[in-house]
Amino acid sequence: MNPSLVAIDLAKNCYQVCVLDAQGQVKSNRRFSAGKFTQFIHQLPITSIAMEACGSSNYWGRRLQALGHRVLLIPAQHVK
Numbered sequence: 198m199n200p201s202l203v204a205i206d207l208a209k210n211c212y213q214v215c216v217l218d219a220q221g222q223v224k225s226n227r228r229f230s231a232g233k234f235t236q237f238i239h240q241l242p243i244t245s246i247a248m249e250a251c252g253s254s255n256y257w258g259r260r261l262q263a264l265g266h267r268v269l270l271i272p273a274q275h276v277k
Contacts, residue, residue: 200224203246207253238264245269249276 199218206213212234216225229237243265248254250270258268 199242200244203241203244205246205248205257207248207251207257238266241266247271249273 200216201219201221202217204215204217206215210230212229212231214225214227214229214234214237215223218224238261241264245267246261247269248257248271250272254270258270261268
């Protein structure tokens with residue numbers, strides 16, 4: 198898997214992850230528990246990751262940047 202963009206919806210108990218290719222086609226749309234999500238992001242090749250700006254997004258953004266990813270925080274009013 199060589200994703201162009203990974204979109205993450207951060208929730209309290211689970212994380213929804215949508216992987217897009219270079220053409221914008223959805224390659225994967227999965228839900229993870231906290232433990233499985235951490236395993237998933239460690240296996241992910243370096244890419245851009247978009248998340249809604251929320252309470253835990255700064256924490257996850259820092260963790261993802263430490264792994265080498267480019268993190269995009271999107272204001273809530275622009276998220277559908």
